[in-house]
Amino acid sequence: MxxxxxxxxxxxxxxxxxxxxxxxxxxxxxxxxxxxxxxxxxxxxxxxxxxxxxxxxxxxxxxxxxxxxxxxxxxxxxxxxxxxxxxxxxxxxxxxxxNTDIAGFVAPLQALDRQVKNCLILGAGGAARAVIYALGNYLKVDELTVAARRKTQAEQLIERLHSHCPATRLKSAALDGKESDLTEFDLVVNTTPLGTYPNITQTPLPSLKRLKNNAVVYDLVYNPDQTCLLADALKTGKDIRVISGGxxxxxxxxxxxxxxxxxxxxxxxxxxxxxxxxxxxx
The missing domain is CATH 3.40.50.10860 (Leucine Dehydrogenase, chain A, domain 1)
Structure with a gap:
């Protein structure tokens, strides 16, 4: 055996x-x-x-x-x-x-009938590294913004990966807990642990009211299956697709x-x- x-x-x-x-x-x-x-x-x-x-x-x-x-x-x-x-x-x-995290991340996106060109990544830790690489090197998105509580962390991650994503414009932003204009993003990905059981009321974004119609919201948290972030996305009344960490x-x-x-x-x-x-x- x-x-x-x-x-x-x-x-x-x-x-x-x-x-x-x-x-x-x-x-x-x-x-x-x-x-x-x-x-x-x-x-x-x-x-x-x-x-x-x-x-x-x-x-x-x-x-x-x-x-x-x-x-x-x-x-x-x-x-x-x-x-x-x-x-x-x-x-x-x-x-x-x-690294099968890359294939694991890409597979659910490829199963959707949504075109992804402009992405927002929440968090700049180890999970974000695989996600950025997957989006830039495999899906070859046009633009990608990495938002972190410490903007310098996002900038450092971009510096490490930009040569592996030559066709993608990489930008950094601060994840400050304020309501954000999300209308330019086709895909929003949470790579932070916020919302993981038992802290199920936590979310990296306080509001999704300004989410783009037809956007995809992807949360790498898998417990619970529907996090607060995904539930908020579905409540917008827009044609949103969600992908759970599971x-x-x-x-x-x-x-x-x-x-x-x-x-x-x-x-x-x-x-x-x-x-x-x-x-x-x-």
Whole structure:
């Protein structure tokens, strides 16, 4: 039986084992997936041990997506660009790093019948890095504004990624909690943790009254499935499409699953399973 695991700290609320073990069972694949929680001070020691064990692959989450790169034997072009790996494939003892957050983010957008040219990204942390790269390098949007509480953080992130998004105009802005004019944006993406359970009344934007008609609002938060931000978007009465973080969570897991097994996850079955787990946790 092949072994897989997620590595990070903390992992108390990680849903990766639930998602992957369900998918393995549904596909009849003899494999198991577990959590390997590593305190940051022990990271190098434990990784060295794991390199000597028999695993088929790993997922990497906070705070090790960058730190793990020095332990990889090879990386794909996406990892090289954004300096973050969330998936490892082990073949003949060699570890190769991938970033399936990019594919996971893009997939729900490609399924929509909306044209995305001008985007607003809320937040400038690690999640924003993958989103900006995906929009600029894969979807090749015309313009992208990164808004953060500390505008300098947004400026620094843009400086790091602008060479990987040559066809996209990158701008920075302050995320100051005031009502914003959103009429120019086809897509608004929340990459901050605001609105995550149990703080479900929090939102990165106090008002969506000035949201563009036909816009897409995408929240990377997956618990709850409909955040305050998404609920506010739907209440505008405009022709708005919303995408929940659960969509990205499953799609990025599916991309990793395919790298490991050559098969896709049973999407609807996994989606139903995830929804039940989140409902029980509340």
């Amino acid at each position: 092949k072994k897989f695991a997620v590595i990070g700290f903390p992992l108390t609320h990680s849903l990766s084992p639930d998602i992957h073990n369900h998918a393995f069972m549904q596909r009849g694949i003899p494999a198991r997936y577990q959590k390997i929680e590593i305190v940051p001070e022990q990271f190098e020691k434990i990784i060295r041990q794991l390199k000597g064990e028999e695993y088929g692959g790993f997922n990497i989450t906070i705070p090790f997506k960058n730190r793990v790169i020095s332990w990889l034997d090879d990386v794909d072009s996406d990892v090289a660009a954004i300096e973050a790996a969330n998936t490892i494939v082990v073949e003949n003892g060699r570890w190769k790093g991938y 969509e990205m969570l499953i799609r990025q897991a599916d991309a990793a699953f395919q790298l490991w097994t050559g098969q896709s996850m049973p999407y609807e079955s996994v989606r139903t399973h995830l929804k039940k787990i989140l409902e029980k946790a509340r």
